[in-house]
Amino acid sequence: MFKVSSNPHIRSKDTTARIMQYVVIALLPTTVFGVFHFGLHALLQVLITVATTVLTEYIYDRCMHKKISIGDFSAVVTGLLLALNLPPSAPLWIGVIGGVFAIIVVKMLFGGLGQNFMNPALGARCFLIISFTSIMTNFDCDAYTGATPLAAIKTGESAPDLLDMIIGRTAGTIGETSMIALLIGAVFLLLMKVIDLRVPGTYILSFVIFIILFSGHGLDINYILSQLAGGGLMLGAFFMATDYVTRPVTKNGQYVFGMFLGIMTGIFRIFGPSAEGVSYAIILGNLLVPLIEQFTKPTAFGKKKVKKEAV
Amino acid sequence: MSDRKDEAKQSSMEVFFNGLVKENPTFVLTLGMCPTLAVTTSAINGLGMGLTTTAVLVLSNAIISLLRYIIPNRVRIPAFIVIVASFVTMVELLLEGFIPSLYAALGLYIPLIVVNCIILGRAESFASKNSVIPSIFDGLGMGLGFTVALTAIGMVREVLGAGEIFGVPVINKALGGISSLLGRQEPIEYIPISIFVLAPGAFFVLAALTALQNRVKRKMQERGQNVDKIQSGCNSDCASCSDSGCAHRFVDVNAASGSVANAKNDSL
Numbered sequence: 189m190f191k192v193s194s195n196p197h198i199r200s201k202d203t204t205a206r207i208m209q210y211v212v213i214a215l216l217p218t219t220v221f222g223v224f225h226f227g228l229h230a231l232l233q234v235l236i237t238v239a240t241t242v243l244t245e246y247i248y249d250r251c252m253h254k255k256i257s258i259g260d261f262s263a264v265v266t267g268l269l270l271a272l273n274l275p276p277s278a279p280l281w282i283g284v285i286g287g288v289f290a291i292i293v294v295k296m297l298f299g300g301l302g303q304n305f306m307n308p309a310l311g312a313r314c315f316l317i318i319s320f321t322s323i324m325t326n327f328d329c330d331a332y333t334g335a336t337p338l339a340a341i342k343t344g345e346s347a348p349d350l351l352d353m354i355i356g357r358t359a360g361t362i363g364e365t366s367m368i369a370l371l372i373g374a375v376f377l378l379l380m381k382v383i384d385l386r387v388p389g390t391y392i393l394s395f396v397i398f399i400i401l402f403s404g405h406g407l408d409i410n411y412i413l414s415q416l417a418g419g420g421l422m423l424g425a426f427f428m429a430t431d432y433v434t435r436p437v438t439k440n441g442q443y444v445f446g447m448f449l450g451i452m453t454g455i456f457r458i459f460g461p462s463a464e465g466v467s468y469a470i471i472l473g474n475l476l477v478p479l480i481e482q483f484t485k486p487t488a489f490g491k492k493k494v495k496k497e498a499v
Numbered sequence: 500m501s502d503r504k505d506e507a508k509q510s511s512m513e514v515f516f517n518g519l520v521k522e523n524p525t526f527v528l529t530l531g532m533c534p535t536l537a538v539t540t541s542a543i544n545g546l547g548m549g550l551t552t553t554a555v556l557v558l559s560n561a562i563i564s565l566l567r568y569i570i571p572n573r574v575r576i577p578a579f580i581v582i583v584a585s586f587v588t589m590v591e592l593l594l595e596g597f598i599p600s601l602y603a604a605l606g607l608y609i610p611l612i613v614v615n616c617i618i619l620g621r622a623e624s625f626a627s628k629n630s631v632i633p634s635i636f637d638g639l640g641m642g643l644g645f646t647v648a649l650t651a652i653g654m655v656r657e658v659l660g661a662g663e664i665f666g667v668p669v670i671n672k673a674l675g676g677i678s679s680l681l682g683r684q685e686p687i688e689y690i691p692i693s694i695f696v697l698a699p700g701a702f703f704v705l706a707a708l709t710a711l712q713n714r715v716k717r718k719m720q721e722r723g724q725n726v727d728k729i730q731s732g733c734n735s736d737c738a739s740c741s742d743s744g745c746a747h748r749f750v751d752v753n754a755a756s757g758s759v760a761n762a763k764n765d766s767l
Contacts, residue, residue: 285692293703319694 208261214373221369222362226276234271240287241267269309272363286312306474327359337418338463353417364420374426388425390446398454424466434474441484511636518640525648526712531617536701545653547601553642560626560638579622660695
């Protein structure tokens with residue numbers, strides 16, 4: 189017989205778990221590159237951080253008598269992103285503390301996936317940077333010693349070779365160094381329609397315009413490319429600013445959000461005391477999302493915009 | 500007038516414990532957040548701030564209670580502020596003279612005790628309606644409740660953020676003991692989570708301790724103990740109360756009959 193049910197009748201196959209799995213797959217190239225580049229300790233760091241986030245979410249759900257939510261893979265993505273944001277030489281307990289903080293404080297206390305007002309991985313990264321500044325900004329490791337490209341540019345030293353920066357043979361966090369590996373993942377996500385170019389496109393574009401205007405280097409193509417390839421801009425723009433939960437839902441809001449991130453990143457990098465500012469820029473942007481959505485609410489079809497009457 | 504006679508029936512100890520536990524100014528009423536968040540970077544600072552506030556609170560409660568029939572209702576707030584400010588000035592000068600280290604640590608937050616909403620709140624809702632002895636006990640209870648809360652927050656922040664309690668490096672000593680037991684040459688060093696002595700740590704610790712306090716309270720309720728607040732010194736039905744300055748009116752004034760305040764009183 190006919191089965192009677194209310195709409196919707198046609199469902200997309202994209203579940204939360206599936207989307208999160210795509211993100212994990214897209215992050216694999218840069219993870220593999222990071223492990224290959226920085227050695228076994230990086231692999232251990234990634235594994236332990238991911239295990240921590242998943243286990244923490246499981247224990248939290250268990251203790252609070254909630255449905256076990258680790259099946260949606262979001263904890264895996266959080267752990268992976270957090271690990272990719274850690275310096276390769278950081279001790280393993282850093283990943284554990286960061287993972288617990290990301291899941292419990294930033295995500296679960298606010299109601300779990302979909303309710304968190306801030307990207308959990310970035311929240312944890314900022315928590316770690318403020319708490320353990322010396323560990324989190326020490327990028328020396330067995331494979332590579334020296335300042336990160338951005339720090340070298342900032343202090344006026346000669347920046348590493350541009351090709352090295354694009355391939356990723358520089359100092360940095362585990363997952364941020366290789367622009368090529370990150371772009372492969374980003375293209376995969378774009379092709380699978382998991383993300384679109386609205387946020388990352390406006391982010392990178394406004395950032396480039398900002399540094400052309402204010403960095404004092406003008407249209408120096410070398411400088412612009414090294415700013416794009418160095419630091420966490422690619423990782424942040426394609427994988428963290430595009431987080432469904434913490435970006436605006438309105439289309440215009442996403443453009444505003446991307447522009448805000450670009451300008452803030454530029455301000456942090458050029459005028460701030462430290463060389464990097466992507467994570468702080470994205471977190472600030474996350475906090476402004478409700479406001480941005482309020483201002484960019486689209487009008488429903490057929491409705492005229494209400495003009496304010498003159499008093 | 501009948502309210503005031505009713506109040507006299509409350510024993511002084513009950514009023515005292517009300518401030519210390521049931522209506523703890525920090526964890527239950529969430530009053531006085533500015534000093535709570537700003538000065539609790541270490542246990543000793545929290546303790547000093549709490550005791551200073553307690554002294555001012557007891558004295559101002561006593562004086563305001565004595566003057567409660569003299570101060571005209573319309574100018575009561577300026578009058579309260581003058582009384583509180585004089586005591587704060589006295590305490591500030593005394594601290595500067597006798598405990599200069601604490602004076603330096605608390606800094607700007609001592610003069611700011613004048614506008615601490617715990618003190619004005621107790622003056623408004625308790626001292627101006629009750630006789631002297633209960634008012635003193637209310638000030639003592641509220642002040643000590645504030646002190647306990649601030650010291651607890653300061654202790655947690657100091658342990659996590661610096662590895663010390665009252666300046667004693669307890670964690671490193673404990674770790675040193677453990678590592679010598681294990682026969683390690685170099686003792687394990689504690690790396691402090693410095694965010695806890697910075698501003699965000701204050702919010703984390705306050706939230707965690709408030710949650711803990713709520714849990715304890717719920718457990719007490721399950722065991723059948725009475726944890727109801729003594730509605731901040733007024734036992735009457737809010738809707739027919741003549742006191743227009745009472746903060747509780749904002750909650751209940753438009754409620755239907757059988758409002759929260761009434762239900763509370765029935766259970767008492």
